[in-house]
Amino acid sequence: MAEPGTGEQSSPHETSPHQSFSTGSETHAAEHATPDTVEAVVRGQLAKALGGRRGMVEAAVPTLLFTATWLLLHELRLALTVSIAAAVLLLLVRLVQRSTIQYVANALVGIGIGWLFVHLAASRGGDEEAQALAYFLPGLIYNGVYAVGLGLSAVLRWPLVGFMVGSVTGEPTAWRDDPQVVSLCSRLTWLLAVPCVVRVVIQVPIWLAATAGAIEASTAIGILGVLKVVLGWPLQLAALASMVWVLGRNSTPVQPRQA
Template identity: 40%
Template sequence: MSPSPPLPSTPPTTVEDLVRTRLSTALGGWRGLLDSAAPALAFLVSWLVTHDLKVSVGASLAVLLVALVARIARRETLQHALGGILTTAVAAFIASRTGRAQDVFLPGILLNLGLAVLFALSMLARWPVVGFLVGAVTEDPTAWRRDKGIVSLCQKLTGLLLAGYVVRAAVQLPLYLSGNTTALAISKLALGWPLLVAGIAIAGLMLLKGNTPLAPSADPEPVAEV
């Protein structure tokens, strides 16, 4: 596995710089997001074309295998590609047991509902989930709590993600209960990458345009080794 991405040549001087750097490291950048989402996207496209559960699961697994082989060949970390294995395996297992194609979408719907509750509770407690992502790549995972600016920004970013989970669950749960698999697949596509890209664009604007100085007591911690 490859080492953690190198730190910037100059330490972050603003809250936005620090959060942007830490999130990029924690999430693996665009490549990590793509590797995590590609198997589900392959399943959806295959289902819309074939309406065959086995073929769609096979397409998802094939894309996942390609991502794993590519990362192994480049001696890169597998953690982001492996993230798609669990969701794909659980969805395929449930659908194979029930024989209902719409059950492939059940884990995703439940995950969105669970994350919506988790993110909402974290915001109410002023311990936003995004803050833990910021701290996860440092030697002190709660150091971000010492800077009110970081806490405030993480609250906003957590709220942005929460909105996406709520929208997905609100649209897809009724479709699942009605057994409308085709509409579920379309909504999954429409509310998947497009909504994710829109959220990242909004978050990017927040992180690029903001200029909140870091508090003296919140000096950047070194990134932890993976």
């Protein structure tokens, strides 16, 4: 889940917990002290987890190339090869520049899992269109599982965002002693879940309709390829903007308040 910075990743000591999530400017202030508010902790943790504009490109390019190649040539293996080659090229550039390979590696893992699903579809006798549809299935499963996991963690009052706070304070569950912190982290966790829910609600019916033959597989593949990009970073940024708005409203101490 991700936010634009500069595309270059700072080390944990170089990332300001007050870094802007919208300007894309790189922070140069070193923060060695542990943030004293939950809002600062979450802002800092989100900043470290996001790939910046460059991360957005590295995530989108392989999918765009796969979709474009398939739509133009209807050659599944070529489409997969082109997407993998693009990801490998981006990885080599990262290695030469000695910058983080995390986001390119994530893209490669996603392509690899997609290829596995394509192979499974082929082994079951599916034609190239069925195999191309299978390529998008892991993303749908991932978003569904992630949405359920985030929602359950918030409902059970063990919101996932709370563990971001615990990872900084060194006490993984101490944040649960303060109901105000639990409430804030629950709201933020729900906001993280929204993009996943939207992707599932929009994309799954298209995938199922194509699988059932209700719409042309080629049409569905094109739509799914575009939606994977459109509902990726833009939707994630909208959710993160909402989180930043919530984080800017209050100042919740990291340490539980004394009775």
